Amino acid sequence: MPTLPGYYLKNREAILARGREYRLKNRDVILAQKRVYRQENSTAVSASGRKYYVANRERRRAQNRAYWLANRDSILVHQRQYSKASRRAKKAELYAAYGNACACCGERREEFLTIDHINGGGRAHRKQLPNQDALYADIRRLGYPKDRFRLLCWNCNAATSGRRLCPHQRETDTLLASLMKPCPHQVEIAAMAQASGLDTHADVANAPVSLGHAM
C-alpha cells in the first residue's frame, strides 16, 4: 500500500487539477463561506494574520525589495500616471462642485480658472498645506462649502483681491441701473408730487402705498 506522500507525488497533477476544478465550480459558495468565517472569527483571523506578518516580515521585505529593483522603471511610470490621473480627477470633482465656471464672468475654460477664498485668507490657508492637491482634499473634506470658496478666472481673481469689486460687477451694476426703468406708477406719483409741490426724491420714495397700488 502506497504511503500518502507517495500517492500524492504520483498523482499530484490530477489532484491539483481536481482542486482547481472544484474551486472554479464552487467559487461563489467558497467566497461566501470565507466571508462568514472571517466575520465570525475576526479576532483570531487578524491575530493569525499579524502572526504570519511578523514571522515572515523579513522574507516579504526582501521579496518586495527584489520586485522593486527588478521593476523600478515601470513601477515609477505607473505611479506617475496614477497620481497624475488621480490629481486630475480630484481637480475635476472640485471644479464640478463649483459649477466649472468663473463665478464672476462665466469663463469656462479650465486653464483660466482657479479656486478663490471668498472671505480672504487664501494665502494663509495654502501655507498650511503642502501642495495644491492637499488644498483640493481639504475643500473636499469641508464638503465644498459655497460660502467659503468659488471658482474665478485669473482676471477676476486678481481684480477682486483685497476685497475690491471686479470691473465686471461694476459694469453690471451700471448696466442694471440704466436698464431699471421706473414703473409707470412711480412716474405718475412723481408727476403728481411735482404738481403738488412735493418734488423731493425722498417724498416720492415714501409716497403712500394707497396712491400707487390700492384698488
Ligand SMILES: [Zn+2]
Ligand atoms: Zn472671470
Ligand SMILES: [Zn+2]
Ligand atoms: Zn469679473
